[in-house]
Amino acid sequence: MHKRITTVLTGAALALGISGAAFAQQPAAGAAPAAPPAAGMNVPTPDYSDAQLTRFVSASQKVAMISQEYTPKLETTKDEATRKKVFEEADGKMVKAVHDEGMTVDQFNGINQAIQRDPELARRIQSIAG
Numbered sequence: 001m002h003k004r005i006t007t008v009l010t011g012a013a014l015a016l017g018i019s020g021a022a023f024a025q026q027p028a029a030g031a032a033p034a035a036p037p038a039a040g041m042n043v044p045t046p047d048y049s050d051a052q053l054t055r056f057v058s059a060s061q062k063v064a065m066i067s068q069e070y071t072p073k074l075e076t077t078k079d080e081a082t083r084k085k086v087f088e089e090a091d092g093k094m095v096k097a098v099h100d101e102g103m104t105v106d107q108f109n110g111i112n113q114a115i116q117r118d119p120e121l122a123r124r125i126q127s128i129a130g
Helices: 009-016 050-076 080-100 105-117 119-129
Strands: none
Touching: 050 080, 050 105, 050 119, 080 105, 105 119
């Protein structure tokens, strides 16, 4: 079984050029929200290369397009079994998009979480996204 993309809002924010402050405010449907670091703990952000961040931006844009395609389907589907099937299809496409960019889901989610706590990293991502 593959790991799920924990959030799609980052990708949508990148695709739409929204500022870094708006990144990843909500998890994807069915995903547990990321826990913030414990109070008083300063978690260092890994030093991501420009190549890693470029792959992340590209994957995020693809994930955002998939999210935009599937969100209306999820919102209009009332049957839980059908919703689950639609969600799993969308998630599978998102995972493939991340893998197609040469990243693991863990790498993608790690950068996404780092953006939330590191404004400088968010600025670097915005710069790369153009």
